[in-house]
Amino acid sequence: MKTVQFNINEPLRFRHFSRKGYALFSSLGKEVLIGVLSVSTLTYAKAQGISTNPLPAADTAATAREQAVGLDEVIVTATRAPLTIGRQARMVTVLDRSDIAAAPVQSVNDLLKYAAGVDVRQRGPIGAQTDVSIRGGNYEQITIMLNGINICDPQTGHNAFDVPVDISEIERIEVLEGPAGRVYGTSSLLGAVNIVTRTPQASSADVHAEGGSYGYLAAGGRVNARSGRWNNQLSAGYTRSDGYSRSKSGALNADYRGGKAFYQGNYEDEQVRVKWHAGLSVKGFGSNTFYGLKWDEQYEHTLKTFTALQAENKQGRLHIKPAVYWNRNEDRFELFRGAPEKYPFNYHRTDVMGINLNSYFDWALGRTAIGAEIRNEDLISGNLGEPLDHPKHIHGTDRKYEYGLNRTNTSLMVEHNVLLERFTLSAGLVAVKNSWSDMGMKVYPGVDATWRFARGWNVFASFNSSLRMPSVTELYYAVGGHKADKHLKPEELSAVEAGVKYQGEGVRGSMSMYRNHFRNLIDWVRDTSLGPEAEWESRNFGRIDAWGLEGNLTLDLHQLLPGQRTLRQLQLAYSYIDQQQKETNGIESKYVLEYLRNKVVGKLRLNLLHAVNMDVAYRYQDRQGSYTNADGNVRNYHPYSVVDVRLSWAKPAFEVYAECNNLTNHRYTDFGTIPQPGIWFVAGVKFQATL
Template sequence: MYNNNSNKKQGTVVFKRFGRKGYSLFSVLGREVLISVLSVATLQHASAGSVSMKPVSADTIATKTDREMTLNEVSVTGSRAPLTRAQAARMVTVLERADIQAAPVQSVNDLLKYAASVDVRQRGPIGAQTDISIRGGNYEQITILLNGINICDPQTGHNAFDFPVDISEIERIEVLEGPAGRVYGTSSLLGAINIVTRPHSSTSASAHIEGGSYGYLSAGARANVACGKWNNQLSGSYTRSDGYSRNKNGGLNADYSGGKAFYQGSYDDTDIYVNWHAGLSAKGYGSNTFYGAKWDDQYEHTLKTYTALQAETKRGRFHLKPSIYWNHSEDRFELFRDAPNTYPFNYHRTDIFGVNLNGYFDWILGRTAVGAELRNEDLLSGNLGEPLDNPHHISGTDRYYDHGINRTNVSFVVEHNILLHRFTLSAGLVAVKNSWNGMNMKVYPGVDASYRIGNAWKIFASYNTSLRMPSVTELYYSVGGHVADKNLKPEEVSAIEGGLKYSINGVTAQASVYHNNWKNMIDWIRYTSDGADAPWQSVNFTEVKATGFGAQLNLNFRQLLPTQSLLKSWNTSYNYLFQEKDIAADVQSKYSLEYLRHKLVSNLQLNLWSRLDLGVNFRWQDRRGTFTDFDGEVKSFTPYSIVDARLSWTAPKYKLYLEANNIFDKTYVDYGCVPQPGTWFIAGMTVEL
């Protein structure tokens, strides 16, 4: 289901226009070139709508050649400067729009379950709350981006996936595995996930509605107006569910209700490309036992807004790409739903302002990129941070934000890329200084290299480093059986990776080995020898080492067996991870020592008849670690396997579909003792106007 965009098969290329780069010719060596128009998913450094790429138009999912490729437009996210996919030294995994449309999912959270290297620890369905990590890390150790803009919340990573855009409007999802400090800056300790939205190129509109088990209902609409150099699109959606479980008193405790609205626009001429977005996500959900098995009627409400303005120059030797953004979020947690007198609600508000300037230029020794970012994080809270001299009123209540923290992060990046015929070397560093806790400027280097062997093989290797600042929750959350340490040190990691990729004639295979070495890793631990009421403490582990292996195989049957029509594609991938840390036997970890030892995912796409398609998804995973059940007993996680499916009928102006999740009604948990839903059926339709 996942496609690696950095080295696709050497197939037919359709010519659109001449590239202005001297290296454009290498993109078509050994290929057949046709005079027509195709489309391919493209990537660029931390950018969703860059000047140098056009959005994918995935009208069909028949063949990989139904893409658009311009010789100078194919660039990837694995480096600071845009490089052609043939030149890219680092592998980037891309989930394309066709894959998103074919998946039996309702949220980005669910979608990422089908990536072998991604650990999705779900507390609630429909994207209610999910902790997502990469390669054995935790949910705080990756950077989440919306159209290339960092939307991570310094309060906590629990609600990082509150996207303001409906999944039907997502163009692609880019996953960069491993430390990405010089590409995405701080917080990208073990990788990054970039959600790229889909602006339509022509005036159009669409609507969708779906419903199913547990009182589930979702509806949304989109309208786009394109006029010359201007493009404006507005979309919105609403989703609700009664939930799949009840509390001890018989009331709802996994219910969900939320809405999203998203506006994006752009201006494009021969000199400059400018794009902007503004989005809102508001939701409330029953969080049953999310934050403690003792209380089964918890509730949480979040409100988030996102705004950003980005640009890129298109003429001249030096290309500039500035951006400015503001992210705002509000969170209300209720340990006892609608009962503030029983236990006061927790209120938090964060405002994040950022501005960055990136640029690159070509010269005789290759391509050089430079960049700088200023990011200010301001948090107001009822219980997190330092006491405030001037408390702020909490809207709609008689209470005040009387705690808070403000910190500013400054980073500078320089990277140079040596581009030869078959060899690429990309090396650089990021220098970081944060105002929190008197942190001094620190430098984190990285280097990636790749070599293409013939038209089918590619070997690659990398060494990268990065860091992450502690979240405010890790620093100050000392309530409800938790004891935080406000003197935590930043996490640091160094990682090496090497691998081999093969891609030709409908077959793509890849294998890699990686090793991560954490320093000052942050985790919540408790000493089980102190009894069931032992507090959870935020601590810096001195060192944790992890070694992993990943492999994937993708078969495109439309190319391998062109005379048949039943089989479309089959993809399978596997990830193995082993972590080592010398700790006492009575230490229980929430995150660092709970990780996926094994994860296997597979996807089969079939065309049953005419426009009728069937997709079947399978995943099996085995988690290491322990959790405390409702009776206070420490238990180990149990391996489980899940099968999902989607049946769809696709016509030019409409689509009908039926989805089934957890078909065999397996009982399982991803986190603690929060049981996940059994079999869940959904039926829906989409109409294009």
């Protein structure tokens, strides 16, 4: 469920600002309570970056001071330099640990359905393949990060959510909506999603297992070892399902097999904090008619590895945080499952290596952040890219990678923040140069402003811009009725947004309006007047304008209705988008012209008995656009509603739970003619212990 997170960090109390590097806050004329946070936003987020820990109860004087100053003095992450929530002009949706634990979901993809501004279009459940987009965009236009490291695949965004961690190991998921090139660099055309894994504060272990409809089984475990300043954690899991559909021949064509393994460690002392991680995700799934209605036994297999090393200093006026990473993605697509003699399998391998450096410092005129990143994307393929001078062998086959593409992206970012007592201005830019197509240096600016006009109330406004480089698939995919254009231009977007936020006793909410202006938007389109055999072509669709409205409200019913203990929390959210495009008659779009015009999300948390909780989630989605069915007829998407329920009995050492997805057994499609499963039951158990 979408919430604007107002979290509290363990506090530092600066009483003598004139002798500190934080002297810019002295203009407030009062003692300020600040949370500890790294400089960066989602791009460099960490598990401690947004803490959900309350202030120490024993410090009653500090608590009184906080109430006097207000919760809007708590720092959140939505700009390149850390600012308090009262001075923040961007809204970050945070699905925290409690949201994750209470949600009746089996994957990260399912969890994001509860964010009103996010569109989750599934081709298959359990995370088989899902396209995730923000504010009416498509799955290529957002940045996906794991612990602040960009894990996007330049081949295609279809498999972007092959993350190597089980959903039970996630501390929170952060979603920033709207362009933010100066914060996250390229590819964040319409926002970013950051998945942050949890790091227990003590040595511990847990295991879980669950099973359900359609032969669904999943199991996993985690062990964490903490010794002094060192912490090491290892987790692994396996998931399988028979699927919910069969091909015309009677064979399973929506089955799933997948495994994950993840290791993370960190070291921390008074001077530095160092973190590292390594992960593996492997899965194979029936792709039925994912890439064409003619073939209903398609199959895909992916293997991904992730490595990263991050560090930051904790002392000194200049705060520096470097990071290096390497991600490898391997993909095998079978048009005819297990039958390469009918049609050769498609093989792709990408290696993405990057290094970035972020820093900030305080001085007399405010807080300034400076960052840089160099990211190299190298793809070799059986059919994508330019011919290779030296073809490379495809492991496990007698074939070679004969095509490929290598490109390097260089980004420089700068941002400055000016703070007055009730007004904050943040301005910055990103300068980008990509070696692909000899693209020269381009600059994309952004500016945010917020005014705190009353206790608990803020109004904000922003202008931001960003870009996205075409994926290799958009540039070179030319099989199966598709015709790509290798001369595509980068997508560009500029957006304005204004809104209001409120936080009071037991109530928090926000509302915003935005307008997006797209240039050179990329999409796969075809002319329906040419019949169902018309080719899909990648093209720069031109200029499209869209405006939207979002609102959300969270009520703490325990606090608002203290005489009862059954009703815990109510969350409501709504998103509306209107897209204005020209000359679309007779044009069928795969992504750009298909968007959620209306989305309603509601969630109610109940405490039925001691340690027995029930969570009910509701979604209504109204999608614009059309698709061609198996008979060659063009059909419009129809609105649908889904109700999910979770019942749990939780104790400190274990939890037993049962979930029901799509309680009303409604048959619906998120993408074309690919049906989603009806009612789905899951039951499971978790055990945990402190070592």
